[in-house]
Amino acid sequence: MNKYLIIEALNYLDDDIIENHICRKKIMCGDINKEKHPMRVRRKLVCAGTLLILVVFLTGMYFVIFPKIELDNYVGNMSVKYVPNWFVKSNDNEMLPYYTETELFERADFVYSGTIKEIKQIKIDFDGIVVYNSLITIDVDKVYKGECPSKITVIAPPIRAFYDDPDSNLLYSIKKGDYGIFLSEQISEGKQMSENGCAFEISDICDATFIDGSRFGFIKRKNNTAECCDTLFPHNNSSDNVFTSLRDYTWDDVVTYVEQMLNTVKKGK
Amino acid sequence: MTKPTESGQTLSDEQIVEMYWKREERAIQETDNKYGKLLFRIAYNILHDYCDCEECQNDTYLGVWNTVPPNRPVVFPAFITQIMRRIAINRYKEKNSKKRIPSELTVCMDELNDILQSNEKVEEEYETKEIGKIISAYVRKLSINQRYIFIERYYFAESVECISERLGISESTVYRYLDKIKYDLKLYLERNGIYL
Numbered sequence: 001m002n003k004y005l006i007i008e009a010l011n012y013l014d015d016d017i018i019e020n021h022i023c024r025k026k027i028m029c030g031d032i033n034k035e036k037h038p039m040r041v042r043r044k045l046v047c048a049g050t051l052l053i054l055v056v057f058l059t060g061m062y063f064v065i066f067p068k069i070e071l072d073n074y075v076g077n078m079s080v081k082y083v084p085n086w087f088v089k090s091n092d093n094e095m096l097p098y099y100t101e102t103e104l105f106e107r108a109d110f111v112y113s114g115t116i117k118e119i120k121q122i123k124i125d126f127d128g129i130v131v132y133n134s135l136i137t138i139d140v141d142k143v144y145k146g147e148c149p150s151k152i153t154v155i156a157p158p159i160r161a162f163y164d165d166p167d168s169n170l171l172y173s174i175k176k177g178d179y180g181i182f183l184s185e186q187i188s189e190g191k192q193m194s195e196n197g198c199a200f201e202i203s204d205i206c207d208a209t210f211i212d213g214s215r216f217g218f219i220k221r222k223n224n225t226a227e228c229c230d231t232l233f234p235h236n237n238s239s240d241n242v243f244t245s246l247r248d249y250t251w252d253d254v255v256t257y258v259e260q261m262l263n264t265v266k267k268g269k
Numbered sequence: 270m271t272k273p274t275e276s277g278q279t280l281s282d283e284q285i286v287e288m289y290w291k292r293e294e295r296a297i298q299e300t301d302n303k304y305g306k307l308l309f310r311i312a313y314n315i316l317h318d319y320c321d322c323e324e325c326q327n328d329t330y331l332g333v334w335n336t337v338p339p340n341r342p343v344v345f346p347a348f349i350t351q352i353m354r355r356i357a358i359n360r361y362k363e364k365n366s367k368k369r370i371p372s373e374l375t376v377c378m379d380e381l382n383d384i385l386q387s388n389e390k391v392e393e394e395y396e397t398k399e400i401g402k403i404i405s406a407y408v409r410k411l412s413i414n415q416r417y418i419f420i421e422r423y424y425f426a427e428s429v430e431c432i433s434e435r436l437g438i439s440e441s442t443v444y445r446y447l448d449k450i451k452y453d454l455k456l457y458l459e460r461n462g463i464y465l
Binding site: 006015017022024 | 307344346347348351354358377378381397401402404405408420423424435
C-alpha cells in the first residue's frame, strides 16, 4: 500500500488554498503559539474561578463544621479539634483493669438513662502525637445515681461507624437517637490527659467518661428489647438475679436489674 | 509568527522574492524571519526531531535559493511550505525505513489508511499531481472549519489537540469532522475514478 500517496498528493494542493489557509491562521490566532482562542480562555477562566470558589467554600465549611475546641487549661504545643468520621483512626488500646459488675456499679459516679443527641469525633494533637476520641452528648431523662447534669458530654474511644464491626463492641453500634442506661465516671477538676510533654484538663472538653470501654451501659432496642456487653450482665448464680442472656429479657427487666444492683451497692456501703 | 527586519518592518512576499531574484543573500534571512517558525513547525510535526527540523529548514532555504530564479513563485508562502513539506517527508521516509517515528505525520498516515484499500501502486495509474488537483477541488467544497481542519491535519500534520484549541472546539468534535471529511474524500475520489 502506498501510504504516502495522499500525503504527497497534498503537496499539489492549489497555492491559493495554502495561501488562504496561512492567512486565516494568522488572522485567527495572531501569533499562533502565543495566543489561545478567546472562548477557550474564557471557559478555562470560568472553570478555574468556579473551582477556586468551591475550594474556598468547602474549606470554610470544613472549619465551621469541624472547629477547633478552645482549651482553658493546657500545657505545651497541643490542640483539640473536631474531625469528620472518616478521618478517625484507632488508638493503641490500653488494657484497663477488669472490674466485676458490682464493682462497676460501685465505681460509677453517674448512672442515668437518656437519649444520645450527638456523636462527634475529635483529634487530640499532642505536639505530633495524635489521639482520636469521640465525644458523646446525652440528654439525660432519669438519674439513678449521682448528681448528673441534664445534658452530659462523655468522652469515649473513637467510634468509627464505617470501619469497626458493630458486633464486636456495643460502643461501635451506638448512634445518634439511641436510648440507654449509661454508667459514667465524673471527670474530676484537674484530671489531665497527657502525652509527649503536653497536657490538658479533660474537663475542658467533657463532663464524664464511660466507666468501661465496652461495659458502659445498656441500649434499648426495638420491641422493648435491650443490648449490652454480656459480661456487664451478671451470671450471678447465688442471687435473685437471673440474667443469663439479654435476649430473653425486656427493657423493663434491665431497668429492674439496674435498680437492684444499685440497691445492692448501697446496702453494701 | 514573523520577526521584523532590522529596520523594524516585515518585508512583503514580493519584496522577498525580488531579493531572491536579484541573488541577495539577505533574502534567506528575511524568509527565516517571516516564515521560519511556520516552516519549523511543519518539519517538527513530520519529523519530531529538532536537529532534523533545522537541517530541513536549511535545505528548504537552499532549495528556494536554487529554484528562484529561474522560477518566480506567485504565492510565496505556498511555495516554501511545499518545499519544506517535500524535504521533510523525504527525510521522514528515509528515517522511517529504519524505525517508526513518533510524529504527527505517522498518526495522520495511519488515519488515512482508512481510505486506502489496495496494495497496488496507484501512482502508476494516476499521477500524484492529478490526485492533488482533485483533492484541491474537494477542499474548495468544504466549509471553512472543515477546510481548516483538513489542511491543518493532513497538510501541516498538526495535532488534533492544537487544532481543537485554535478553533475553540473539543477534540472529539475535531475527530468527528475528520471522520466525515475522510469518508467524503474517499467518495469524491471514487466519483472521479480514483479507487485507492
